[in-house]
């Protein structure tokens with residue numbers, strides 16, 4: 568899950584914030600078990616909060632039919648899509664029923680109560696997810 572500032576021995580807040588990290592706002596603004604939408608460098612992402620300190624960031628578009636995963640809920644260590652209930656494991660973004668199906672996971676840290684994101688991958692994100700399945 569997300570390493571907090573306290574998880575980094577000897578780390579100061581400034582040590583964890585680099586030029587590729589984007590501040591997505593306060594962790595406390597996201598209810599536990601819920602997710603919210605954000606944009607990072609023009610890319611839609613979903614910030615899902617599993618517990619008091621565990622947060623994950625995925626691409627927002629569901630790989631099934633493109634629903635916004637930010638409208639989903641966290642259940643049993645998975646993010647559940649709001650449209651057809653496909654599940655994506657918080658640990659790796661894979662669908663437990665078919666691990667070929669994956670939603671891209673991005674790097675996430677919580678520093679001084681703020682959720683920070685660094686994008687993985689450099690493409691422009693999913694185009695038409697229906698074309699892949």
Ligand code: FES
Pocket residue numbers: 629630631632633634648649650651652653
């Ligand atoms: S759009 Fe996400 S499960 Fe169908």
